Amino acid sequence: MDNLVEMKKIHKAYDGVVALKGIDFQIGYNEVVGILGDNGAGKSTLIKIIAGVHSFDKGEMYIKGKRINPKKHSVKTARNMGVETVYQEKALAEKQALWRNIFIGRQITNTLGFINIKKEQEETDKIMRDLMKFRGVGVGADSIIRTLSGGERQGVAISRAMYFEADPVILDEPTMALSLQEVKKVLNFIESIKEKGKSCIYISHNIANVYPVSDRFVAIDRGKVVGEFERKDISLQELSEGLIKYTEEVIQNKQEEKGKSNE
Amino acid sequence: MNDLEKKFRVKKTTKYKSQIALIIMVISIFGLFMITSPEVFLKWRIYQSFLSTVPIMGVMALGLTFVLAMGEIDLSFPSVMGMSGFIFAVTFQATNNVLLSIIASLLSGLTVGCINGVLVTCIGIPSIVATLGMQFLIRGFSNIISDGLSRTVALGGTFSYKIFAERLGVIPVQSIWFLGIAIFFYFLLLRHKFGEQALFIGDNKEAARMMGVNVIMMKIMVFMLMGAIASFAGILSCYRMRTWWPTMGEGYLMMVMAAVFVGGTSMFGGEANIEGTFIGAFIIGSLEAGIVASGLSGFWTQFVCGVLIIVSVIIHTISKKRRGT
Numbered sequence: 410m411d412n413l414v415e416m417k418k419i420h421k422a423y424d425g426v427v428a429l430k431g432i433d434f435q436i437g438y439n440e441v442v443g444i445l446g447d448n449g450a451g452k453s454t455l456i457k458i459i460a461g462v463h464s465f466d467k468g469e470m471y472i473k474g475k476r477i478n479p480k481k482h483s484v485k486t487a488r489n490m491g492v493e494t495v496y497q498e499k500a501l502a503e504k505q506a507l508w509r510n511i512f513i514g515r516q517i518t519n520t521l522g523f524i525n526i527k528k529e530q531e532e533t534d535k536i537m538r539d540l541m542k543f544r545g546v547g548v549g550a551d552s553i554i555r556t557l558s559g560g561e562r563q564g565v566a567i568s569r570a571m572y573f574e575a576d577p578v579i580l581d582e583p584t585m586a587l588s589l590q591e592v593k594k595v596l597n598f599i600e601s602i603k604e605k606g607k608s609c610i611y612i613s614h615n616i617a618n619v620y621p622v623s624d625r626f627v628a629i630d631r632g633k634v635v636g637e638f639e640r641k642d643i644s645l646q647e648l649s650e651g652l653i654k655y656t657e658e659v660i661q662n663k664q665e666e667k668g669k670s671n672e
Numbered sequence: 673m674n675d676l677e678k679k680f681r682v683k684k685t686t687k688y689k690s691q692i693a694l695i696i697m698v699i700s701i702f703g704l705f706m707i708t709s710p711e712v713f714l715k716w717r718i719y720q721s722f723l724s725t726v727p728i729m730g731v732m733a734l735g736l737t738f739v740l741a742m743g744e745i746d747l748s749f750p751s752v753m754g755m756s757g758f759i760f761a762v763t764f765q766a767t768n769n770v771l772l773s774i775i776a777s778l779l780s781g782l783t784v785g786c787i788n789g790v791l792v793t794c795i796g797i798p799s800i801v802a803t804l805g806m807q808f809l810i811r812g813f814s815n816i817i818s819d820g821l822s823r824t825v826a827l828g829g830t831f832s833y834k835i836f837a838e839r840l841g842v843i844p845v846q847s848i849w850f851l852g853i854a855i856f857f858y859f860l861l862l863r864h865k866f867g868e869q870a871l872f873i874g875d876n877k878e879a880a881r882m883m884g885v886n887v888i889m890m891k892i893m894v895f896m897l898m899g900a901i902a903s904f905a906g907i908l909s910c911y912r913m914r915t916w917w918p919t920m921g922e923g924y925l926m927m928v929m930a931a932v933f934v935g936g937t938s939m940f941g942g943e944a945n946i947e948g949t950f951i952g953a954f955i956i957g958s959l960e961a962g963i964v965a966s967g968l969s970g971f972w973t974q975f976v977c978g979v980l981i982i983v984s985v986i987i988h989t990i991s992k993k994r995r996g997t
Binding site: 484485488494496498499500501502503504505509513514515516518522523524526 | 859863864865866868869871872875876878879880881882883884885942943
């Protein structure tokens with residue numbers, strides 16, 4: 410098994426509502442995969458299953474070659490295997506210092522549980538130098554999170570995941586509600602994930618953002634994979650036109666079905 | 673100097689604005705009292721009295737600061753103080769064993785704290801409602817089991833009396849306990865994993881959960897800490913008066929909250945000001961004596977207390993806004 414995450418025929422239903430109808434999905438080592446799809450397509454369900462937030466009903470899932478038991482898979486076990494999700498709103502505590510946000514839940518402490526503040530701050534400086542590459546932006550280890558811009562916050566969360574050797578890093582709409590300049594910063598972080606030899610699953614509505622940083626795209630619709638493309642095989646224009654065309658066809662088919670059933 | 677340095681300069685000077693404002697407030701209040709009633713406020717005795725009374729509400733204010741940092745509130749502590757004081761008194765009457773009495777009393781506080789925590793986390797009742805209910809329940813409970821009668825506690829002359837109620841030189845020991853607990857809480861909040869996690873829960877519960885903080889366990893433990901500290905206040909009070917009385921703790925609810933808010937801790941969680949609470953307790957705790965000694969009627973106490981709360985909260989809020997936050 411040479412894939413980082415491998416899903417075979419995964420089914421998932423919530424209280425009778427089917428969210429995933431036999432999804433096949435895989436992500437290789439050192440690969441960035443963009444997942445495309447409308448609201449309700451099943452994107453979130455898919456990543457939440459990988460991250461251990463939800464279990465799955467049927468199918469097989471492997472992470473780093475290890476078969477996952479859906480009953481025993483949790484956020485904690487997923488994290489222990491390196492799966493880390495960065496949610497925009499749930500990533501950082503706003504009123505706390507940057508260095509505290511890096512180490513929360515994984516504090517460097519002595520045996521009595523007291524935090525080694527100096528060490529944590531030094532490590533944070535190192536992270537900022539090597540991973541975040543914030544140079545002269547007025548952000549330090551001591552900065553309070555709410556003084557940071559949206560892109561910088563995403564950068565902190567992604568760098569944190571990378572520092573703790575997360576693989577894959579899952580990004581759920583990381584560029585939502587960000588200005589163009591901030592989006593660019595986030596895309597740079599995604600590129601650096603790839604540079605460090607790690608993998609990333611990137612979910613976004615915005616194809617233009619996903620396109621330049623992804624190696625591969627998986628289009629999902631109503632719980633099924635409806636298309637898979639390598640970036641080298643498809644241009645941004647083709648991809649977006651294809652998706653629009655696909656959506657139009659779906660709508661047309663639906664209307665036809667409706668028309669038939671009305672007849 | 674470039675813009676960046678300027679930005680940092682501003683941050684550094686405003687960082688301690690709240691504390692500076694508090695110290696100015698203390699100096700001006702006591703300065704005013706010294707002018708209006710020099711015969712009282714220029715003598716050590718009144719301060720000695722404050723140093724033995726303020727710590728009893730002060731330790732509870734420290735506990736409440738911790739609860740507020742986590743974004744929750746506890747209204748049950750005055751009743752817990754009363755109930756745990758009762759348990760201390762009757763255990764001592766029955767066994768004459770100080771250590772056993774203290775342990776029993778602290779355990780009762782921890783138990784109530786645990787119940788509060790479970791109501792808030794596992795059942796999902798907002799803490800203001802859950803602890804309001806517990807406040808009545810516990811007061812009623814201690815009235816029922818005590819039959820509403822006071823208990824005398826013959827503690828005078830024992831070794832523990834020296835530790836909990838006498839003076840070290842001219843300093844009442846209660847104030848040493850208060851200072852010690854304040855320092856302990858300061859380090860627990862800002863240097864320890866426990867406090868950091870409480871602050872993160874108060875700030876962004878979901879982020880804390882996502883980063884592996886056990887939110888339910890943490891909340892229960894902080895409520896238990898509050899329960900234990902209220903018990904401790906009850907024990908100190910029993911030692912000071914050598915009596916337990918059924919209304920012990922009543923009247924502390926608003927005073928303790930006032931001390932915390934004057935000290936600069938906000939209701940919104942994620943922030944706490946232990947040093948502020950320490951100073952705030954002395955401001956609130958000395959008002960009544962100061963006002964009465966100045967020759968004003970006791971009615972002025974509430975008025976002045978209200979003014980102080982409003983003014984200090986305005987200062988804290990504005991200084992936080994200026995910090996660009």
